[in-house]
Amino acid sequence: MRHAVLSLFLLFNAVFVVIAQPFTLPKLPYAYQDYAPYIDAQTMEIHLTKHHQAYVNNLNKALKGTPYDDYTLEDVLLNKSALSSDAIRNNAGGHYNHSLFWEILAPKAKQGAISADLSKEINTSFGNLDSLKKELNKAAMSRFGSGWAWLILTPELKLAVVSTANQDNPLMHLDAQRGIPIAGIDVWEHAYYLNYQNRRADYLSAVWELLNWQIISEKYQKAKENTALMGRIAPLKKKKKG
Numbered sequence: 001m002r003h004a005v006l007s008l009f010l011l012f013n014a015v016f017v018v019i020a021q022p023f024t025l026p027k028l029p030y031a032y033q034d035y036a037p038y039i040d041a042q043t044m045e046i047h048l049t050k051h052h053q054a055y056v057n058n059l060n061k062a063l064k065g066t067p068y069d070d071y072t073l074e075d076v077l078l079n080k081s082a083l084s085s086d087a088i089r090n091n092a093g094g095h096y097n098h099s100l101f102w103e104i105l106a107p108k109a110k111q112g113a114i115s116a117d118l119s120k121e122i123n124t125s126f127g128n129l130d131s132l133k134k135e136l137n138k139a140a141m142s143r144f145g146s147g148w149a150w151l152i153l154t155p156e157l158k159l160a161v162v163s164t165a166n167q168d169n170p171l172m173h174l175d176a177q178r179g180i181p182i183a184g185i186d187v188w189e190h191a192y193y194l195n196y197q198n199r200r201a202d203y204l205s206a207v208w209e210l211l212n213w214q215i216i217s218e219k220y221q222k223a224k225e226n227t228a229l230m231g232r233i234a235p236l237k238k239k240k241k242g
């Protein structure tokens with residue numbers, strides 16, 4: 001009987017250990033070399049297996065034993081108390097941001113078309129796709145140091161371009177425009193230094209060759225329909241005049 005209880009105890013702990021490490025590295029949709037010549041295979045491999053893996057490992061470590069260790073990634077990103085820990089904030093952001101980045105990139109031959117809905121909304125908000133490109137690139141180029149440039153859907157269901165520092169993202173409680181990310185561009189040097197050294201503008205041109213507008217359109221549609229998540233993101237407070 002004692003053995004049976006001990007076995008059950010060990011089994012429970014074994015299961016618990018697995019559950020206590022909830023976040024895992026996603027697989028890239030394509031092979032490392034498929035993103036070349038725009039992003040080289042070595043950069044893709046190091047970016048995923050070293051940088052992104054480190055965010056996943058450190059996130060699991062940072063959440064262990066906290067009240068947030070069974071939260072979903074979105075729940076963590078939306079929780080102000082959880083984000084008061086730099087380790088949770090940086091690594092939860094790092095995991096979310098990179099997972100989204102891999103999803104929206106595809107080699108030319110595998111890219112799908114933009115939806116009529118998203119195309120119309122881009123024209124309404126920015127004039128045309130080229131103007132959106134200029135605005136996103138401006139946000140990416142003017143981000144001092146490391147960070148991200150984003151296309152988001154705001155709580156008012158408008159498209160907007162924003163930029164965040166480090167591994168922050170627009171789901172977090174920032175003193176900036178919040179929203180659900182539709183597309184994000186990583187402008188950390190680790191994303192481009194091997195091939196482009198300090199030439200961030202050249203890397204941005206290359207990223208635009210890899211954007212899969214079919215996936216971005218699907219993300220736009222899902223964000224529009226995700227009223228539960230949108231309801232948890234407060235609109236940006238207007239600054240008082242005077």
Ligand SMILES: [Fe+2]
Pocket residue numbers: 047051098186188190191
């Ligand atoms: Fe990165």
